Amino acid sequence: MFIRAIWFPTVPLRRPRAILHALQHLIALGCCALLLSACAGLRPGSVDAQTQAALRQLLELQKQRLDVATPVARSKWNSGAAIDDPAREAAILNEVAAQAQKSGVDPQWSRRFFQDQFDAGKIVQRELHAQWRAQGLPPFAAPPDLAREVRPVLDKLTPALLQSLLRLQGRWCETGMRAELAALSSRILAKDYDRAVRERALASLLCPD
Numbered sequence: 001m002f003i004r005a006i007w008f009p010t011v012p013l014r015r016p017r018a019i020l021h022a023l024q025h026l027i028a029l030g031c032c033a034l035l036l037s038a039c040a041g042l043r044p045g046s047v048d049a050q051t052q053a054a055l056r057q058l059l060e061l062q063k064q065r066l067d068v069a070t071p072v073a074r075s076k077w078n079s080g081a082a083i084d085d086p087a088r089e090a091a092i093l094n095e096v097a098a099q100a101q102k103s104g105v106d107p108q109w110s111r112r113f114f115q116d117q118f119d120a121g122k123i124v125q126r127e128l129h130a131q132w133r134a135q136g137l138p139p140f141a142a143p144p145d146l147a148r149e150v151r152p153v154l155d156k157l158t159p160a161l162l163q164s165l166l167r168l169q170g171r172w173c174e175t176g177m178r179a180e181l182a183a184l185s186s187r188i189l190a191k192d193y194d195r196a197v198r199e200r201a202l203a204s205l206l207c208p209d
């Protein structure tokens with residue numbers, strides 16, 4: 001009956017019961033299609049599953065990078081070193097631009113993306129120092145070593161982030177990207193990082209309106 005109503009709809013459609021059956025089958029087919037697309041991880045109007053996975057990986061790497069801001073802040077709290085280190089930033093950006101060029105990602109845009117990650121991390125560092133100053137916190141008993149323990153973690157994340165950007169190349173203006181970014185940002189970043197930090201970290205990923 002199901003097959004008949006789908007394949008030979010013109011034969012019985014003049015009878016009300018047959019019309020009702022045909023409608024029921026159409027609704028059943030629609031439900032199956034919706035279920036199948038839900039199983040494939042596709043919501044209507046959202047990005048495809050591959051893009052979604054690449055975006056999730058990128059935001060997780062961005063979060064890992066932001067998480068390093070706390071040990072950096074601890075180390076600088078003890079040493080009194082400035083939060084800004086323009087020479088270190090310039091060295092990373094030059095390396096990023098060279099690697100981006102080699103792998104086919106826009107070097108200028110890659111610089112902007114990494115500068116945003118530095119700036120987001122520095123917001124975290126400044127917020128922590130302000131909080132510790134207000135509390136009159138003494139130096140930490142066992143602060144991490146910036147050069148030997150902390151910066152190597154950041155250096156490992158740099159190529160991983162570039163790889164992730166490469167996977168998403170040319171997709172930033174696809175339908176659903178902005179909404180997906182917002183959803184992932186609240187799932188991955190919002191628990192630990194405030195709006196100012198999140199907006200800075202994601203600024204270069206947004207397709208211009």
Ligand SMILES: C=C(O[C@@H]1C=C(C(=O)O)C=C[C@H]1O)C(=O)O
Pocket residue numbers: 072083084085086088089092117118119121122151154
């Ligand atoms: C993380 C640090 O603090 C700042 C942020 C940097 C970064 O995010 O890579 C680099 C240099 C500093 O301006 C650091 O000094 O290593």
